[in-house]
Amino acid sequence: MGERARQALPSVLSVLLSLVVCWLLIALTRDADGFTTATAAYLQMLWGGIGDWPTFLGGSPVAVLTRPIGEAAMKAALLTLTGLSVAVAFKVGLFNIGAQGQMLLGALAAAVVGSHVELPALLHIPAALLGAALAGAAWAGIAAALRLYRGVHEVISTIMLNWVALRLVDNWLVVGPLRGVAQAGASITGTAEIHASAALPRLLGDVSRLNLGFPLAMLAAVAVWLWLERTRTGFETRAVGLGDEAARAAGIPVARRAGLAMALAGALAGSAGAVLVLGTEGRYPGTLGAPYGFDGIAISLIGNNHPLGVALAALFFGAIRAGGTRMQLLDVHKSFPELIQGLALLFVAGRLIWLSVLRRRRAPAPVLSAPTAPTPEAPHA
Amino acid sequence: MSLDIHAGELLAVVGENGAGKSSLMNVLYGLYHPDSGEVSVEGRPERFRSPRDAIDRGIGMVHQHFMLVPTLTVAENVVLGREPTRWGRLDMERAVREVADTCARFGFTLDPRARVDALTVGSQQKVEIVKALHRGARVLVLDEPTAVLTPQEADELARVMKDLVRAGRTVVLISHKLKEVLGVADRIAVMRRGRLVTEVRAADTTADQLAALMVGDAPRAATDEPAPVAQAPGEVLVEAKALHALGDNHCPALRGVDLTVRAGEVVGIAGVDGNGQRELAEVLTGLRRLTSGGGTLLGGPLARLTPAVARERGVGHVPEDRLRRAVVKALSVEENVALGRHTKPPFAKGPWIDFAGRRERTRELLAAYDVRPPEPTLVLQALSGGNQQKVVVARELDAKPRLLVVVQPTRGLDIGAVAQVHARLREARRQGTGVVLVSLDLEEVLALADRVYVLFEGRVTGEFTRPDYDERELGRRMLGAERAHG
Numbered sequence: 078m079g080e081r082a083r084q085a086l087p088s089v090l091s092v093l094l095s096l097v098v099c100w101l102l103i104a105l106t107r108d109a110d111g112f113t114t115a116t117a118a119y120l121q122m123l124w125g126g127i128g129d130w131p132t133f134l135g136g137s138p139v140a141v142l143t144r145p146i147g148e149a150a151m152k153a154a155l156l157t158l159t160g161l162s163v164a165v166a167f168k169v170g171l172f173n174i175g176a177q178g179q180m181l182l183g184a185l186a187a188a189v190v191g192s193h194v195e196l197p198a199l200l201h202i203p204a205a206l207l208g209a210a211l212a213g214a215a216w217a218g219i220a221a222a223l224r225l226y227r228g229v230h231e232v233i234s235t236i237m238l239n240w241v242a243l244r245l246v247d248n249w250l251v252v253g254p255l256r257g258v259a260q261a262g263a264s265i266t267g268t269a270e271i272h273a274s275a276a277l278p279r280l281l282g283d284v285s286r287l288n289l290g291f292p293l294a295m296l297a298a299v300a301v302w303l304w305l306e307r308t309r310t311g312f313e314t315r316a317v318g319l320g321d322e323a324a325r326a327a328g329i330p331v332a333r334r335a336g337l338a339m340a341l342a343g344a345l346a347g348s349a350g351a352v353l354v355l356g357t358e359g360r361y362p363g364t365l366g367a368p369y370g371f372d373g374i375a376i377s378l379i380g381n382n383h384p385l386g387v388a389l390a391a392l393f394f395g396a397i398r399a400g401g402t403r404m405q406l407l408d409v410h411k412s413f414p415e416l417i418q419g420l421a422l423l424f425v426a427g428r429l430i431w432l433s434v435l436r437r438r439r440a441p442a443p444v445l446s447a448p449t450a451p452t453p454e455a456p457h458a
Numbered sequence: 459m460s461l462d463i464h465a466g467e468l469l470a471v472v473g474e475n476g477a478g479k480s481s482l483m484n485v486l487y488g489l490y491h492p493d494s495g496e497v498s499v500e501g502r503p504e505r506f507r508s509p510r511d512a513i514d515r516g517i518g519m520v521h522q523h524f525m526l527v528p529t530l531t532v533a534e535n536v537v538l539g540r541e542p543t544r545w546g547r548l549d550m551e552r553a554v555r556e557v558a559d560t561c562a563r564f565g566f567t568l569d570p571r572a573r574v575d576a577l578t579v580g581s582q583q584k585v586e587i588v589k590a591l592h593r594g595a596r597v598l599v600l601d602e603p604t605a606v607l608t609p610q611e612a613d614e615l616a617r618v619m620k621d622l623v624r625a626g627r628t629v630v631l632i633s634h635k636l637k638e639v640l641g642v643a644d645r646i647a648v649m650r651r652g653r654l655v656t657e658v659r660a661a662d663t664t665a666d667q668l669a670a671l672m673v674g675d676a677p678r679a680a681t682d683e684p685a686p687v688a689q690a691p692g693e694v695l696v697e698a699k700a701l702h703a704l705g706d707n708h709c710p711a712l713r714g715v716d717l718t719v720r721a722g723e724v725v726g727i728a729g730v731d732g733n734g735q736r737e738l739a740e741v742l743t744g745l746r747r748l749t750s751g752g753g754t755l756l757g758g759p760l761a762r763l764t765p766a767v768a769r770e771r772g773v774g775h776v777p778e779d780r781l782r783r784a785v786v787k788a789l790s791v792e793e794n795v796a797l798g799r800h801t802k803p804p805f806a807k808g809p810w811i812d813f814a815g816r817r818e819r820t821r822e823l824l825a826a827y828d829v830r831p832p833e834p835t836l837v838l839q840a841l842s843g844g845n846q847q848k849v850v851v852a853r854e855l856d857a858k859p860r861l862l863v864v865v866q867p868t869r870g871l872d873i874g875a876v877a878q879v880h881a882r883l884r885e886a887r888r889q890g891t892g893v894v895l896v897s898l899d900l901e902e903v904l905a906l907a908d909r910v911y912v913l914f915e916g917r918v919t920g921e922f923t924r925p926d927y928d929e930r931e932l933g934r935r936m937l938g939a940e941r942a943h944g
Contacts, residue, residue, distance in 0.1 A: 106619060155710050316797060320786035326777060327798035328766035 085386065087431035088379050091424035092393065092417075099417045118409040125149075125400025137324055140284045145399060147285030151357060153292035153395025158349035159373025160303050160380060160387040162213075166231075167269040167382045168305060169338035172317035175220055175235025176346040178242030180214035183347025185246050186212035187354040188361035189255065189430040202289070205275045206351050207449025213336030213347020214340040216242060221339035225332045231339070239370070247364050257360065266363030277356040290352035295388060297345065302384035314338050346370055377421040394418050459654040460495075461647055463597065463630060468623045470639040471632045471662070475651035475673055479632045480842070482649070483599050487519045488512040518590025519599040522843075522870075524582050527573035533557040536589045554874055557776045560592045565621055580611030587618065602870060605639060606643055616642045634672070634872040636665040648672055669873055670886070681890045691908070692721030695861050695892040696742065698760055700751035711737040713916035714751070719861065724883065724893040726907030728900055729936050735915035736778060739865045742894060743775040744768035745783075756860055769798060773860030778866045778896075780843070784850045787839035791829075792820040792852050794838050796851050816863055823852040828878070844875045855886055862886055865896040880906060900932065914938045 096119075103118055104111035107243065126149045127144035159176045166173035187209040196204055220238055223229035257269035277288040304307030305311040316324045317334045323394075325331045347367055354361055376394065394414070401414035461482070463469055473479045484490040486497060488506030496503050499515045509519070526535050533554045542552040557570040566584050574582060583603060590598055600619070604612040619642055633639050637644060640660055648655045648671045654670055677741040693887045696719040705711030709713050711734045719725050727735050740746035741753065744763035752761040756771040777783035785794045795817050804815030817834055824832035827848045829841070838846060847867070854862065857867075864883065868876040883906060887893055895901050902908055904927050912920035912935040920935035922928070 202624075308809050308813055309801050309811060310809070312793070312796070312800055316786050316789065316793075319788045320782070322782045323784060323786050323797065326743070326765055326775065326783045328764075328769040330766065367529075439516055 080177055083435070084383075086435060087428045088381055088386065088390070088421075090431060091427075092379065092390075092421045093419045094424050095420035098420055100149055102416075103413065113277040114409070116409055118404045118413075118442040121403040121406055122397050122400035122414065125403035126396030126398075127400075143287070144280040147281055147287035149392075149393075149396040149399035150287045150291040152399050153368045153391045154291040154356075155367075156347045156354055156372055156376045156391035156395055157294040157298055157388050158345050158352065159369045160376030160391050161298060161373075161384060162346035162349070162370075163377035164371045164380065164382045164384060164387050165301060165305075165338055165345065166217075166342040167377060168259075168318045169314050169335050169341075170321065171221075171224070171231050171335065171339055173217065173220075173235055173239050173339065173342045173346075174232055174374065175217060175370070176342070176373040177350075177368060178235070178239035179216045179346035180350040180353075180370045181212040181242045181246045181365055182216045182350065183209035183344075183360050184350030184354045184358075184365055185250060185255070185268075186347065187275075187351035188268045188271060191275035191355055192257075192269040192360065194275075195272065196274060201272065201274040202277065202355065205271075205355055206293075206348060209351030209354075210344035211347070213343040213345070213350065215343070217339050217343025217346070221336045224339075225336060225422070244368060246361075251363065255361075263437055270360050270362040272357060274353055275331035276359065277352065284385075286357055288352075288356040293348075294352065297348070298384045298388035301341075301345075304386065310334070310337075321364045346373065349373075372418070375418055379418075379421050379425050381425075398421040459649075459652070461654055461657075463628060464645075465596075466623060466626055467630065467644045468619060468642060469644035470633060470646045471635065471638055471649060472632075472634055472668060473648060477649040477672075478652040479649055480601060481652075482518065483630070483632055484603060486512065487517060487599060503816045507666045513593050516594055516596040517599065518593060518595025520583065520586040520590060520601065520603060522602045524586055526582060526585060528874055530574065531571050531573055532577075532585050532588075533570035535574055535585055536560070536570075536592050538589075540593070547692050556591065557588065557793055560588055564588070564591060564618075564625060566618070578611070578916070580607055580614060582619070583607070583611075583615065587622075591622075591627075595627070597630065598622065599630045599632070601632045602634075603631070604633070604635060612638065627726050636668050636873075640665060640668070670874060689722055689888070691723045692890060695719045695721055696756070696760075697751070697756050698742075698751070698753040698896075701738070701741060701748060701753075701760075702750040703741055703746050703748050705734075706739055710749075712741065715913070715916070717911065717918070717920055719859070719892045719894055721892050722887055722890045723908040724887050724895055724906050726903035726910040727894065727896040727913060728903045728910050728932060729898075729913035731898050733913045733936075735898075736865065737912070737916075739775075739777070739863050739894065739896050742768075742861070742863050743773055743777075752820075769857075772858075772860035773856055774854035774862040774891075776847075776854050776862070776867050776868075777862040780846060780850060782882075785838050785846060787837075789838060790929070791824070791838050791841065791849060792816050792834035794849060795820045795823060795834075795856075797853070799853070799857055819856070823856055824849075827852040827882075848875065848878070851882055855882055858889055859886075859893070863891045863894045863896075866898065867895070868899070868902060886889060900929070900936075904929070904932075906944050912936055 082275045100115045100119060103115035107114050125145050128146045130142070132141045133139065159180060161181065163173050187205045190205040190208040194201070194204065199430045216238060220231050220234040224231045251267055255268050257265050257267060275312045277290050279285065279288045281287045284439040292367055305315060313324065313329045314326070314334050316329060317331050321331050353365070353367070376390045397417060398414040404413060405411050459482070471482065481490060482494055485492050488509045497506065498504060502512070504515060527538065529726070530538070533550070536557045537553045542549045542556065544552070554570045561570070566588055568581065568588065574585060577585065587598065591902070598929050603615055603860050607615060608848050619631065622629055631639065631643060645657060646660055646663065646668065648656045650672060692793065696717060698715065698717040701712050701715040702710065703712040715734070715738060718720070726739060729735050737746055741748060744765040744767060746866070748761055752759060753764065754760060756773065758771055781787055786797065799805055800811070804812055804819050806812055820834040821832070824834065829845050829848045829852070838849070841849065850909045851867065867879050867883070871879065883893055883895070895903060895906055908924050910927070911918050912924045912932060914936060915938065919938060920932065922932060
């Protein structure tokens with residue numbers, strides 16, 4: 078088995094195990110027909126995530142496919158961006174708990190640029206995205222600066238900055254200075270509606286909410302991966318994360334790499350806010366409740382902090398979380414997908430246990446066995 | 459391979475880096491599982507699934523890198539994992555009592571209530587030994603125990619080992635320091651390339667015979683290397699004046715050091731550990747700020763030097779703390795070969811990593827320096843310590859440095875690797891590199907250096923030029939005797 082597959086296996090097994098556990102939970106908490114209900118609920122979750130193929134093949138309009146797919150894709154896009162945010166910070170050795178706050182700031186910036194600036198669409202969308210990225214980066218930059226210049230641990234500062242962001246944005250700016258002007262006597266909550274030129278174009282027609290944000294998020298995952306694995310600065314970033322003293326001795330500007338990685342993390346989380354506002358909400362609503370920033374931590378860990386792993390995990394959990402609402406048809410609570418995600422995170426945290434179990438089942442792990450003699454068939458990935 | 463260990467003996471296992479000594483002992487300790495063959499204890503075949511099984515059968519191990527929690531006390535560390543409890547609560551008083559008993563029984567003088575991070579390295583090692591004994595170890599395996607010790611501490615350890623054997627315990631000593639092995643062991647097992655070559659009684663052999671057995675048919679002289687060929691020193695590379703710098707503990711570590719290094723000479727820095735040698739090397743490589751003083755280094759100011767600027771000017775560095783400073787152990791061998799030069803060809807093409815160029819150069823270097831296994835994609839920590847050091851030396855010399863600062867370059871290496879590192883340093887000198895060699899091993903300094911500065915408490919207390927090396931005078935200077943000297 079390749080090294081890459083070996084690294085991914087604990088995550089895959091954790092997700093499968095959590096699916097089984099949740100299935101049992103549903104089945105065993107029913108009065109009757111538990112296993113049938115659980116299986117049916119899982120099927121509904123599946124159709125809600127990848128489109129209702131049975132109905133479609135039965136002759137229903139294509140909307141039964143595009144609508145669920147759109148919901149799943151947009152959830153996946155947001156999870157990808159916040160997951161990448163956490164993963165990038167991880168790579169440089171920092172734990173970014175602050176993706177939520179960075180996302181709020183990014184959402185607000187996107188809403189402001191989207192509604193207060195007038196530009197042609199070709200420029201308006203990039204401008205709004207850039208504004209969101211910069212706002213998220215600046216918010217993360219506070220934590221980075223506190224860490225690098227004052228030694229404040231980033232876990233503490235990013236958690237606190239989440240609360241500051243929430244109060245600042247939801248409790249003051251959005252209800253105060255930036256509140257949208259009510260039109261025609263109707264009172265609205267949140268900021269003013271964004272201009273049509275700033276809205277992310279929909280890709281599967283109006284019935285599906287799938288928009289440009291999804292391909293952009295996937296592109297971001299590939300770009301982050303290329304940057305980390307293929308470029309000099311990405312290499313420096315990883316080296317700092319894995320051994321900062323050695324990186325310093327090698328002449329790598331450790332503080333700059335850490336600061337830039339944290340800023341990039343903030344920019345990615347901020348972009349998630351932009352995708353939410355420019356793609357689905359159309360404005361900064363009265364309150365941006367969705368905790369995608371915190372989900373990003375779980376997605377990053379389940380994705381093994383690998384950019385492509387993050388995208389895969391986000392696609393999976395985006396799909397089952399979009400499909401979760403359909404479980405209600407069978408009286409199963411829609412929060413089960415979140416439970417699945419939580420359990421998967423719990424199981425992934427036991428990664429070392431997985432690895433040792435897997436190692437015992439096979440020949441001694443090649444990478445960790447000590448080189449004793451010159452082995453001609455030197456093992457490698 | 460087969461090996462018998464007899465009760466109540468002091469067996470030494472010697473061999474070069476990568477000969478399989480540590481692997482053998484890890485099998486014995488349950489960390490690795492044998493592909494075939496078995497381990498028997500007192501005639502009963504055993505299958506150790508983990509170190510716990512080995513401990514239960516009376517085998518204790520003291521690793522080269524201590525497995526202690528620095529913020530806990532001696533007693534807490536010793537009982538860790540099997541703490542005495544009363545009503546389900548930790549009974550620390552009993553722990554202290556028990557540990558004190560164990561110490562007394564084997565003649566250790568340790569305060570069970572002292573915090574481990576306040577102890578010297580030698581005492582920490584004793585804590586490791588007490589820990590193993592406290593868990594009922596009858597066979598004690600010590601992996602390269604003296605690599606981290608001062609000579610006095612090593613003597614003390616030898617005494618402890620002999621006492622343990624006298625008390626009926628069995629000691630297995632893994633080492634490649636032949637003199638030390640001959641001094642304490644009853645029996646010596648020699649390993650080479652994963653095989654047991656021979657077993658000899660310590661009384662019946664000599665260091666030369668052992669060395670020949672260890673390296674095999676190709677005898678490599680390590681102990682009596684030829685003196686460096688005289689060559690005219692070249693241009694001045696470093697002209698340092700009145701260097702002052704603080705140590706990690708924020709106390710002055712360098713207190714007015716003057717130093718000159720020329721092209722094509724090896725400048726040795728001798729001294730007892732902790733007299734400013736490490737800080738001096740860090741100043742020359744840009745890792746430590748000067749508080750005052752300065753001068754020039756490779757055509758630029760020495761003050762406010764950074765590691766990046768130092769590398770740019772042509773400074774190479776083989777640091778003392780390999781795993782912390784020289785390599786990133788979780789990166790691959792080839793990534794570590796690129797580290798520090800990763801922005802230049804053949805390691806980079808513009809902003810991109812040049813994977814093919816990096817692979818090719820790594821393969822060349824691994825072959826040239828005989829790194830085993832020669833596998834560029836292997837994660838670095840899978841190499842043995844000696845092979846890791848070869849990777850570091852290969853990388854630094856491959857950059858063709860004008861000034862090379864090496865600190866303890868052969869600590870923990872076997873004879874073959876030491877000879878190779880020394881040969882490479884001589885080669886660098888011959889090609890005009892100025893080498894600053896910091897070593898606690900006076901023999902090493904005297905064998906290689908053209909000139910030696912003796913440091914004591916952050917000051918130069920003597921400067922000697924080949925061939926006027928008076929070892930007794932050098933020793934006096936290392937202990938602080940000062941005299942105007944030319």
